[in-house]
Amino acid sequence: xxxxxxxxxxxxxxxxxxxxxxxxxxxxxxxxxxxxxxxxxxxxxxxxxxxxxxxxxxxxxxxxxxxxxxxxxxxxxxxxxxxxxxxxxxxxxxxxxxxxxxxxxxxxxxxx
Amino acid sequence: xxxxxxxxxxxxxxxxxxxxxxxxxxxxxxxxxxxxxxxxxxxxxxxxxxxxxxxxxxxxxxxxxxxxxxxxxxxxxxxxxxxxxxxxxxxxxxxxxxxxxxxxxxxxxxxx
Numbered sequence: 001x002x003x004x005x006x007x008x009x010x011x012x013x014x015x016x017x018x019x020x021x022x023x024x025x026x027x028x029x030x031x032x033x034x035x036x037x038x039x040x041x042x043x044x045x046x047x048x049x050x051x052x053x054x055x056x057x058x059x060x061x062x063x064x065x066x067x068x069x070x071x072x073x074x075x076x077x078x079x080x081x082x083x084x085x086x087x088x089x090x091x092x093x094x095x096x097x098x099x100x101x102x103x104x105x106x107x108x109x110x111x112x
Numbered sequence: 113x114x115x116x117x118x119x120x121x122x123x124x125x126x127x128x129x130x131x132x133x134x135x136x137x138x139x140x141x142x143x144x145x146x147x148x149x150x151x152x153x154x155x156x157x158x159x160x161x162x163x164x165x166x167x168x169x170x171x172x173x174x175x176x177x178x179x180x181x182x183x184x185x186x187x188x189x190x191x192x193x194x195x196x197x198x199x200x201x202x203x204x205x206x207x208x209x210x211x212x213x214x215x216x217x218x219x220x221x222x223x224x
Contacts, residue, residue: 003154004154006154031212035215040217041218042116042203042205042215042216042217043203043215044215045212045213045214048212088155090155097143097162097209097210098160099145099147099157099160100147100157100205100213101157102147102154102155102156103154104152104153104154105154
């Protein structure tokens with residue numbers, strides 16, 4: 001099935017560093033979402049983006065919905081150990097009533 | 113309030129056996145989704161229920177997979193004659209018509 005191109009695949013960073021990851025698609029999406037998944041858990045929504053060009057923050061997290069509606073990025077500032085996990089981008093063609101298309105995830109490791 | 117719950121959390125079965133996975137969505141959520149997450153991969157859409165409409169089965173990988181949703185609430189995903197490639201984490205999500213999807217913790221299926 002369709003998947004988004006998410007990069008990087010994995011990151012090892014020092015505590016306190018900033019992190020950036022992104023997602024691209026060959027198709028247009030009307031909603032972009034960023035989820036975090038901890039081991040043994042389901043994905044938890046971090047940020048939802050609904051308008052092209054939208055820049056949204058949630059604490060130390062900032063995400064942007066690309067103007068072309070084919071890409072999005074997520075930044076994490078001043079990383080801490082609990083940021084460890086797998087981050088997934090997801091695109092949705094229509095808000096609320098269509099399945100999500102996911103990237104393969106970015107595995108983040110934070111070295112204290 | 114209570115989130116999406118799934119049972120069992122882990123299921124080990126022998127090749128060729130049938131399995132049933134259960135999802136209890138958030139109360140009041142009209143939409144319910146099933147996804148599959150293979151090792152190291154993003155989530156892959158399987159099937160989607162919205163209210164009383166016919167389900168969107170476009171993501172089911174074969175006719176061994178089926179799902180039903182009783183009374184607009186609980187859903188059961190059934191895999192018949194399981195194969196080793198069916199081993200994965202099966203995740204359920206629910207949403208209101210316009211809201212984002214909230215995920216359960218998943219069922220880890222291992223087919224020996």
